[in-house]
Amino acid sequence: MRADAQRRESALKFMTRCIRCFPNKQGYVLSSCEGRVAVEYLDPSPAVQSKKYAFKCHRTKDDGIETIYPVNAIAFHQRYNTFATGGCDGFVNIWDSANKKRLCQLHKMPTSIASLDFNQDGTMLAIASSYTFELGDMEHPPDQIYIRNVTDNETRPKNM
16 A cells, blocks of 8 residues: 555544445545544545534433443445444434434344444345443343345435
């Protein structure tokens, strides 16, 4: 590898857990242990850079107390440029980055989402539910793999 095409500081303040490039090669998404996701673009022009953003996700609030979960996994839908995130809260969320909206949240898994990926045509999502020791060594559900059919209503941006 010769020289870096670009070198940047992370848009997130805490440890990066995952980074994935957009299928259209326009940018990337990264996640952190602080329950945040950042959407970044590669084009250095000010007009394009003004579109980058970060958002909070994989959080719960009970009795006024917010619990923040690490975001362990990101997977892009090849057809729509939407993406899924999986966190230590056991949820998978599917996001429309262009419209800055959550498209859907899948049912809660028994434990943390360690990894996930769409198949090539985007009709299935593989989800690895595996305790990631975020609360230390303790009793936890067994590791499980789920293969879930996903629909266009769950993965396609609303304006398409």
